[in-house]
Amino acid sequence: MSNDLHAIRDAVRVFVDERDWDQFHTPKNLACAMSVEAAELLEHFQWLQDGQRDELGEAKVEQVRHEMADVLVYLVRMADKLDIDLGAAVVEKMALNRAKYPAELVRGDARKYHEYKDK
Amino acid sequence: MSNDLHAIRDAVRVFVDERDWDQFHTPKNLACAMSVEAAELLEHFQWLQDGQRDELGEAKVEQVRHEMADVLVYLVRMADKLDIDLGAAVVEKMALNRAKYPAELVRGDARKYHEYKDK
Amino acid sequence: MSNDLHAIRDAVRVFVDERDWDQFHTPKNLACAMSVEAAELLEHFQWLQDGQRDELGEAKVEQVRHEMADVLVYLVRMADKLDIDLGAAVVEKMALNRAKYPAELVRGDARKYHEYKDK
């Protein structure tokens, strides 16, 4: 499977069904779980300068990899339960972002970047 | 591209480079941004019962789709900056989870599920 | 001290100074840390129905109490570093909320509540 979102979705379905955990997987509960995993990921960076690989160290990179996998699994599962195609959503959202942040207007300008992103 | 994580990574690279935004994309900043997007997603569910499609309504489903795309884009970008292969990380993490939560031990048991998941 | 926010702020100052941890306490880092603690709190509720005391159980209530204390400590510390008076901020925000959500307009109406709160 590896890099295909539909293949990941299918693998997660099997994992959940084997454990009869679908009953806990309401979209709301999955949104909570994903937020929790995103924060566990953030925890590794909270007291660091910028969190580059060198600053993290290899042991932490391993933990970060696993937290990132957890976020992706819950995201894919939530998309599955809401019948949302994640890949199509990204294509659509990036088109919206291209219109919202025209390259020639926002290029390399931190101030403009902040103003735009904070809207 | 659609469902291939490497293709999404490449599209995000182009988008970021066109805007010269790579300078803002430290792993720490991306971890913050992803946590923020995950919470914006959660916001749609916070006062709902379980957040199924019917309870959300179609207008909200659209917003939820876009927030989910934002989470995925930041996740893919963070993986890129840390040189992490997300698909391989999921395969690895799911193998660990299979060992940690053996199906025959945790099947359909909310209590056991909680105990396990809270560890 | 107990219930006075200024007294809590003073106690946190002493704790931090004894450990020479002020150097890590930038507003950004504290915002990260508070978000992480809020998510650790949420983790206890993610698979529960509504998280009332009975559903949590006494052992969990103890952990929840401690996570809530962590959130408050980081919040108070952040206010201290930004020279913000938390008590005055609450008075001000509640006045704004009273104007934004007039009781006669939003009373007991989940639909209106959602619409308002999602704005």
Add this chain to the structure above:
Amino acid sequence: MSNDLHAIRDAVRVFVDERDWDQFHTPKNLACAMSVEAAELLEHFQWLQDGQRDELGEAKVEQVRHEMADVLVYLVRMADKLDIDLGAAVVEKMALNRAKYPAELVRGDARKYHEYKDK
């Protein structure tokens, strides 16, 4: 009221009762809402260096004040619904932290700080 947590709790009770919103305030929903507010606070800092007052600017400081008030209001409300005394919880948690992070062991040492805090 201002700086007394019990007075804030009482003011929030009045606000909620006037709107008949108690029905939405399960501990789980309040934990979601608080996590969302904490992330909205973090959003103001996500692309900044360290988020000191000068870097934020006065307009942002106002918004940050209000987000901090939101976090405190939900925290106080959650404590109320779970019958938890926040001030007492802080006293108790700080005593535990003093035992866990002895000043002479962790003083000013980022490495030790990280190791301790990441446990």
